[in-house]
Amino acid sequence: MAWRLLKIGLSKNYPEPRMFTPPARLAPTYDAVIIGAGGHGLATAYYLARDHGLRNIAVIEKGYIGSGNTGRNTTIIRSNYLTPEGVRFYDRSIQLWRDLGDDLDINLFYSTRGHYTLAHTDATLRTMRWRAEVNKHLGVDSELVDAAAVARALPMMDMSCAGHAPILGALYHAPGAVARHDAVAWGYGRAADQRGVEIHQQTEVLGIETTGGEVSGVRTSRGHIATRCVISAVAGYTPRILDMVGLQSPIYIHPLQAMVSEPLKRWLDPIIVSGSLHVYVSQTARGELVMGASLDPRELHNTRSAIEFATSLSTHMLELFPFLAGVKVNRQWAGLADMTPDFAPVMGLTPVKGFYLDAGWGTWGFKATPVAGKTMAATVASGRNDPLITSFDWWRFERFELTGEKGAASVGH
Amino acid sequence: MKLIPCPLNGLRPADEFVYGGEVRHMPDPATSSDAQWARYVFNRSGIAGVKHEWWCHIASGFWFILERDTLTDEVRSSQHVAQWHSTVHV
Ligand SMILES: Cc1cc2nc3c(=O)[nH]c(=O)nc-3n(C[C@H](O)[C@H](O)[C@H](O)COP(=O)(O)OP(=O)(O)OC[C@H]3O[C@@H](n4cnc5c(N)ncnc54)[C@H](O)[C@@H]3O)c2cc1C
Secondary structure (H helix, E strand, O other): OHHHHHHHHHOOOOOOOOOOOOOOOOOOEOOEEEEOOOHHHHHHHHHHHHHHOOOOEEEEOOOOOOOOHHHOOOOOEOOOOOOHHHHHHHHHHHHHHHOHHHHHOOOOOOEEOOEEEEEOOHHHHHHHHHHHHHHHHOOOOOEEEEHHHHHHHOOOOOOOOOOOOOOOEEEEEOOOEEOOHHHHHHHHHHHHHHOOOEEEOOOOEEEEEEEOOEEEEEEEOOEEEEOOOEEEOOHHHHHHHHHHOOOOEOOEEEEEEEEEEOOOOOOOOOEEEEOOOOEEEEEOOOOOEEEEOOOOOOOOOOOOOOHHHHHHHHHHHHHHOHHHOOOOEEEEEEEEEEEOOOOOOEEEEOOOEOEEEEEOOOOOOHHHHHHHHHHHHHHHHHOOOOHHHHHHOHHHOOOOOOOOOHHHHOOOO | OOEEEEOOOEEEEHHHEEEEEEOOOOOOOOOOOHHHHHHHHHOEOOOOOEEEEEEEEOOOOEEEEEEEEOOOOOEEEEEOHHHHHHHOOO
């Protein structure tokens, strides 16, 4: 291994095949420009090329592939949402996830674990029963289980939570899964690249030009592009991009932090979430515990890590799993969550012709990567919002028709 | 822990406060159109910048106006609501 690395280091030409072709320079015009090479932007590019025959596409990324929330998220995948529109949408995503590794020819480490959302109060139990019934009605595997069943499945958990918040039951969702986030971005990126999509990293979009209310071009740090179609998939940077086309939206930015422990022998199979304790956790294939909590409490466009977060999350982790007291935290980080008032995304057409939005993914958008790519591509190709995303459209706020997912998305991701 | 200056209680740890969002001008509900009202209810100035915000010191139940840079998290000023109203005419 070391010898091979040395050889690669010393050779003039990189001796291994590259995942992506770095395109030499920007072309003066593209049929579509996608801003953001996170999972969503790359998936949209891939499905536009694969399903709709568009080839002349540029994905513009100011950093590197997956450097946004895609590479920072805790990778929980589930479809036990609250609204029928949400459940249908995320369930379609799970169907796509299941053979995505084959489709992209890459190991995504997609691992179905089962997902417990713990209830510590009667009010939470009530929402969970509601969720379970909506889920079952739409054919999604989801059920309310009692405290005894939780204790049987998780014998290492303190069911009284240090006496503060006894567990009364849980919503159990068997399809709950985790996957390797970087591989998702790389897989979509490579597959798009193979179909002729150009991925321009280290290129920042600085402005979007419109003529008569229609998109006509994009200004970047590496030159000008003429195009009539721009798709913004920039998560935490969405308000800045909207500002370039003169739009205001309900999207606001708060940091979301996470941390990971040193690797431990495998002891935790399912994903555990507790909204009341502000904690969720899963164990990776490498044995690390990936842990997160709720949003930082104030607007901030900054990915700094805060000690308050680590101490409060650790305290709650120990209420659930006191035996972890001696375990060390290895890393802590943050991403910028693009939040919406109803905890549902904002997708599709906008008041600016040729400007499409894929945003409002807050703390929950990783699981939607495949279905967001697919529906955004269909929307751009047809010029009409895909039927799966009509409840997530731009105009729902002025119609006062929100898609209320808060009960299913605020800590659970 | 981050400290927040409160005009009543001085510098206190951030977790003694709740954040109440940016100070915004409410249109007259009697005369504004549905669309104007929806914009007021839902839209936010999402881009980073120096903003005036509502904050509350929980233990004392005291609301005040904090001026903060949402890119760097630096606090610029902290003032009584009355003081804010006397300097800003919205
Ligand atoms: C800590 C954390 C935990 C999370 N956990 C989960 C979870 O368990 N499950 C789940 O489903 N979701 C989770 N999420 C949410 C999820 O990560 C995001 O919703 C999702 O990854 C968004 O993907 P994206 O491709 O839209 O955006 P991103 O991956 O953020 O990509 C946007 C890209 O746009 C680029 N960009 C921005 N501005 C410009 C510009 N002007 N020019 C060019 N490029 C630009 C950025 O550099 C970035 O690479 C979590 C998020 C965080 C932060």
